Amino acid sequence: ETGVTQSPTHLIKTRGQQVTLRCSSQSGHNTVSWYQQALGQGPQFIFQYYREEENGRGNFPPRFSGLQFPNYSSELNVNALELDDSALYLCASSGGGRGGGTVISTQYFGPGTRLTVL
Amino acid sequence: SQKIEQNSEALNIQEGKTATLTCNYTNYSPAYLQWYRQDPGRGPVFLLLIRENEKEKRKERLKVTFDTTLKQSLFHITASQPADSATYLCALTRGSARQLTFGSGTQLTVLP
Numbered sequence: 001e002t003g004v005t006q007s008p009t010h011l012i013k014t015r016g017q018q019v020t021l022r023c024s025s026q027s028g029h030n031t032v033s034w035y036q037q038a039l040g041q042g043p044q045f046i047f048q049y050y051r052e053e054e055n056g057r058g059n060f061p062p063r064f065s066g067l068q069f070p071n072y073s074s075e076l077n078v079n080a081l082e083l084d085d086s087a088l089y090l091c092a093s094s095g096g097g098r099g100g101g102t103v104i105s106t107q108y109f110g111p112g113t114r115l116t117v118l
Numbered sequence: 119s120q121k122i123e124q125n126s127e128a129l130n131i132q133e134g135k136t137a138t139l140t141c142n143y144t145n146y147s148p149a150y151l152q153w154y155r156q157d158p159g160r161g162p163v164f165l166l167l168i169r170e171n172e173k174e175k176r177k178e179r180l181k182v183t184f185d186t187t188l189k190q191s192l193f194h195i196t197a198s199q200p201a202d203s204a205t206y207l208c209a210l211t212r213g214s215a216r217q218l219t220f221g222s223g224t225q226l227t228v229l230p
Contacts, residue, residue: 002161033217042122042207042220043162056217090161092218106152107218109161 002026004093004110012116013081021076021113023091031055032074033107034066035090043090049074081117088112120145124208124221131198132229139193139224141208148210151184151191152218156205165206166193198228 003026013019025032031050035043045058049068063079072093078085092107125140141151150169154162168175168184168191175182181194195202205225209218 002163004161035218035220040127040222042209042222043218045217045219048217058217092161094216106164106167108164109154111159111161114159 002108006110006113010114014118017081018079023074025072025093029093029095030072031094033092034076037088086117122221124224128225130227137195137198141191143189150211152209153193154207200228200230203227
């Protein structure tokens with residue numbers, strides 16, 4: 001187990017609703033990344049938070065938003081849910097930081113939240 | 119546009135043989151390439167990382183090669199076991215956020 005936890009495990013929503021997913025990062029990690037994984041596909045990067053600030057964003061619309069708290073836990077919020085938002089949402093924590101340099105930290109993934117939009 | 123392709127969606131091999139998985143990329147200059155294992159209903163688990171200036175990396179029964187000229191990585195599992203059955207994902211790293219860009223994965227089944 002990686003020490004990264006996510007809640008809830010499963011969620012069913014209807015189109016147009018809003019959802020909040022939560023992630024607790026591994027102890028000592030200050031960076032959280034969120035990914036969306038559709039069935040049969042690899043995870044797609046949504047955004048990353050480093051020390052409570054957004055530090056990179058993938059090709060997702062503004063209705064996907066996030067937050068990181070002082071304890072480095074994080075939330076992913078999705079507004080105006082669409083059927084295509086049905087997926088496994090993964091959170092990954094790492095000890096890496098912002099900007100360039102050659103140091104890279106391995107990302108440790110949580111078990112994910114399975115979101116179904118009807 | 120940037121593209122990452124993993125050789126096949128599914129690969130079946132006999133126990134004890136070497137499994138070889140391929141990851142090809144185009145229009146990309148990654149600094150790092152990583153391989154992850156994912157079991158059904160679980161998050162990916164990190165296996166190996168190789169840097170652009172490294173040719174090969176090994177860890178126990180796992181070996182990764184990285185050819186930036188061919189834009190290809192090969193992932194080998196030697197003496198494969200049924201417990202190695204899983205989906206294997208390659209991921210490239212870029213950008214200041216060091217976000218991972220994943221391939222779609224190869225589902226490996228090791229037959230007893």
